[in-house]
Amino acid sequence: MPQRPTLATVVAILGMLYGASTLACTPLSLLFVLAPSGPLAEFMPAMPGWYKTFAVISGGLAILLALVLLIGSVGLWQLRSSSRKLLIAWAVLSLLVAVISTPVSLIYTRQMQEGVGGPAAAGALSGLIGGVLGLGFCLVLYGGMIFAMTRPAIIAACEGDEVGLPAETPVW
Numbered sequence: 001m002p003q004r005p006t007l008a009t010v011v012a013i014l015g016m017l018y019g020a021s022t023l024a025c026t027p028l029s030l031l032f033v034l035a036p037s038g039p040l041a042e043f044m045p046a047m048p049g050w051y052k053t054f055a056v057i058s059g060g061l062a063i064l065l066a067l068v069l070l071i072g073s074v075g076l077w078q079l080r081s082s083s084r085k086l087l088i089a090w091a092v093l094s095l096l097v098a099v100i101s102t103p104v105s106l107i108y109t110r111q112m113q114e115g116v117g118g119p120a121a122a123g124a125l126s127g128l129i130g131g132v133l134g135l136g137f138c139l140v141l142y143g144g145m146i147f148a149m150t151r152p153a154i155i156a157a158c159e160g161d162e163v164g165l166p167a168e169t170p171v172w
Helices: 006-033 049-077 081-116 119-149 152-158
Strands: none
Touching: 006 049, 006 119, 049 081, 049 152, 081 119, 081 152, 119 152
8 A cells, every 4th residue: 555645644634523523513503593592592683584595505515515525535544546536526616615605694694783783793793704714714724625635645645656556446
């Protein structure tokens, strides 16, 4: 088996952690969108139907992309050539989702801020700030994944070039 580059190890572990946490947390956030309850619900204005629909669709996409990330990260750990391509596709698709969903969320948050005062307005403002910072984080994360998956050491390790293995030799 080819030597696993340190960058591949780091990306695989971080990808597994990020994918698993997204799979664990996204369904919980969808529960709050679909059935808000608890102490925060009294401060939240009623969510418009279009935004609930958007939140459910983007949550579903987040779950699917998390599965792709997990599969790709486990494959990268095993130096599968298909996993490198899968992780590049994950980064591109995730970037598209982030670029589309962030402005929609910011529009909703801005509308919510205009319609209320007090704690809800402060929460809306923090949502605007978090949305902008979150998009910046996404650009770094997804760009970093594309950068990492196009490094010669990872390409060589995943394609089996270092020890003359065929590209799709099973590694388990």
